[in-house]
Amino acid sequence: MSFPVKDIPTKPFDGQKPGTSGLRKRVKVFQQEHYTENFIQAIFDSIEAKGATLVIGGDGRFFSPETVQTILKIGSANGVGKFIVGKDSILSTPAASNIIRKYKATGGILLTASHNPGGPDNDFGIKYNVSNGGPAPENVTNKIYEKTKTIQSYKVLEASPIDLGKIGKFTYGPAEVAIIDSVADYLTLLEDIFDFPLIKSFLDSHKSDFRVLFDGLHGVTGPYARAILVSTLGLPETSIQNCVPLPDFGGGHPDPNLTYAHTLVEAVERDNIAFGAASDGDGDRNMIYGKGAFVTPSDSVAIIAHWAEVIPYFKKGGVKGLARSMPTSKAIDLVAQKKGLEYFEVPTGWKFFGNLMDAGRLSICGEESFGTGSDHIREKDGLWAIVAWLNIIAAANAKSSNKLIGINDLLNEFYEIYGRSFFSRYDYEEVPSDGANALVAHLNDALKSGSLNDTVHTSASTSTKFTVSSLYDFEYKDPIDHSVSKNQGQVITFSDGSRVVFRLSGTGSQGATVRMYVERYVPAKAGPAELGKSASEGLKGLIEVALEISKLKEFLGRDEPTVIT
Numbered sequence: 202m203s204f205p206v207k208d209i210p211t212k213p214f215d216g217q218k219p220g221t222s223g224l225r226k227r228v229k230v231f232q233q234e235h236y237t238e239n240f241i242q243a244i245f246d247s248i249e250a251k252g253a254t255l256v257i258g259g260d261g262r263f264f265s266p267e268t269v270q271t272i273l274k275i276g277s278a279n280g281v282g283k284f285i286v287g288k289d290s291i292l293s294t295p296a297a298s299n300i301i302r303k304y305k306a307t308g309g310i311l312l313t314a315s316h317n318p319g320g321p322d323n324d325f326g327i328k329y330n331v332s333n334g335g336p337a338p339e340n341v342t343n344k345i346y347e348k349t350k351t352i353q354s355y356k357v358l359e360a361s362p363i364d365l366g367k368i369g370k371f372t373y374g375p376a377e378v379a380i381i382d383s384v385a386d387y388l389t390l391l392e393d394i395f396d397f398p399l400i401k402s403f404l405d406s407h408k409s410d411f412r413v414l415f416d417g418l419h420g421v422t423g424p425y426a427r428a429i430l431v432s433t434l435g436l437p438e439t440s441i442q443n444c445v446p447l448p449d450f451g452g453g454h455p456d457p458n459l460t461y462a463h464t465l466v467e468a469v470e471r472d473n474i475a476f477g478a479a480s481d482g483d484g485d486r487n488m489i490y491g492k493g494a495f496v497t498p499s500d501s502v503a504i505i506a507h508w509a510e511v512i513p514y515f516k517k518g519g520v521k522g523l524a525r526s527m528p529t530s531k532a533i534d535l536v537a538q539k540k541g542l543e544y545f546e547v548p549t550g551w552k553f554f555g556n557l558m559d560a561g562r563l564s565i566c567g568e569e570s571f572g573t574g575s576d577h578i579r580e581k582d583g584l585w586a587i588v589a590w591l592n593i594i595a596a597a598n599a600k601s602s603n604k605l606i607g608i609n610d611l612l613n614e615f616y617e618i619y620g621r622s623f624f625s626r627y628d629y630e631e632v633p634s635d636g637a638n639a640l641v642a643h644l645n646d647a648l649k650s651g652s653l654n655d656t657v658h659t660s661a662s663t664s665t666k667f668t669v670s671s672l673y674d675f676e677y678k679d680p681i682d683h684s685v686s687k688n689q690g691q692v693i694t695f696s697d698g699s700r701v702v703f704r705l706s707g708t709g710s711q712g713a714t715v716r717m718y719v720e721r722y723v724p725a726k727a728g729p730a731e732l733g734k735s736a737s738e739g740l741k742g743l744i745e746v747a748l749e750i751s752k753l754k755e756f757l758g759r760d761e762p763t764v765i766t
């Protein structure tokens with residue numbers, strides 16, 4: 202039987218260049234006639250679409266169901282043989298990565314703008330993942346972008362829309378559509394990785410002194426968290442909140458940090474919760490936050506690496522190597538050095554970890570932006586990190602018969618062994634692009650002329666002196682495929698080992714966002730008083746000096762950052 206395929210004439214749109222993690226724009230931009238269709242056709246023009254198996258899903262944000270139908274129409278017209286679609290168009294980013302790998306799919310299209318707000322006036326996003334389950338590398342995203350610049354028509358196959366709410370197998374023109382349970386495969390995956398019986402027995406015996414609260418921020422993780430924490434680990438229903446995915450995330454900003462996850466922070470403080478956690482819109486980020494205990498993402502990945510052997514997956518398979526994105530603190534490097542493991546520094550964005558994992562050289566990695574994960578999939582994984590912490594805490598308590606060991610005990614123990622990397626990120630969101638570019642140019646000038654080298658800067662409030670030892674533009678050569686990524690952030694290092702990084706965000710949808718990352722290392726021998734300071738105390742002087750050197754306030758016309766993490 203043949204099916205009618207129509208060619209619809211179109212014209213290229215400007216700016217369909219995928220950023221750090223896919224194409225992210227306002228919903229209204231995607232809703233323009235032909236806009237979404239063009240980008241989807243460009244994806245099919247850049248991959249081997251004939252006979253392909255594609256995984257489709259996302260964070261359930263506004264405009265997702267419509268886009269799934271668009272993908273079915275254009276994909277089947279381009280010869281895709283099979284679509285595996287999450288029920289109600291829902292698949293968390295890590296769940297989608299797992300499904301691509303498990304069912305050996307050609308790739309996947311993920312409908313998400315991650316932590317960016319959703320709804321008719323907010324953001325939407327489309328991201329292509331390749332057969333290893335990870336975000337498409339730059340050679341693929343560049344190809345997609347090139348296609349969007351010359352596109353003249355796209356193909357559609359008219360079939361009746363599929364009911365995305367019904368699990369089962371359906372025919373769609375010449376293609377097959379399997380609507381699958383969004384959660385089941387992911388739950389199986391985590392049960393294979395972690396020691397669930399150990400975690401469960403720990404939680405059962407600490408019902409009153411170790412209470413858990415997970416906040417889904419109305420993102421995609423709600424059903425996953427319910428299956429793992431409530432149905433499997435036996436925690437009460439009150440241990441999860443905001444766990445119904447909503448197309449506009451309830452009007453919130455589904456970003457797990459101290460500013461945007463305030464529903465979690467407030468509940469943890471009010472109810473004395475020992476272990477709180479939150480995830481972002483698409484489920485790949487996490488925050489660990491208990492009463493009086495905040496774990497920076499840079500420390501989190503380092504502590505997971507330090508404790509890896511208590512997690513059955515690593516006990517069995519071993520830990521091959523460790524890695525972090527460039528702006529992430531160097532805490533994990535210290536763990537690698539102590540354990541004699543190989544370690545890597547890659548540009549911002551999870552896609553840079555994939556090659557190292559595929560080559561068997563990387564097991565655990567993270568980003569300062571609340572991203573933590575391992576080679577069990579090829580995306581960062583919010584619930585994985587949260588269950589990893591529960592597994593570690595359960596194991597630490599199983600070893601000790603004394604008092605309950607909580608988040609702060611693990612942090613302090615880590616600092617006593619390795620020292621502490623104070624770390625903070627300042628985000629200046631939606632600033633004028635001119636100002637952001639001028640800031641970058643100012644640093645480039647200093648780089649070329651060497652005018653900052655060896656200069657001494659004194660913090661006005663703490664009188665600490667910082668001497669610049671180098672300024673460079675971070676560039677990465679992939680050790681596996683030797684591809685080179687340039688201009689990945691400007692780094693200023695100081696003689697005491699401190700570091701400041703400036704980077705432009707690649708995920709914003711409006712204007713420019715400048716990120717300033719500051720890191721100061723204090724060795725273990727400095728003692729508990731020094732190690733136990735708050736991040737803002739530990740970094741005060743360095744932040745003043747960073748702002749002075751960069752003239753940031755002058756260029757951006759902002760006195761204060763939008764968000765501090």
Ligand code: VG1
Binds near residue numbers: 486550570572
């Ligand atoms: C940000 C983070 C980066 C992360 C990316 C995608 O990118 O800094 O570490 O990988 O978001 O995360 P940028 O270019 O805006 O700094 V997610 O959860 O939005 O997929």
Ligand code: CO
Binds near residue numbers: 294315316485
């Ligand atoms: Co995300």
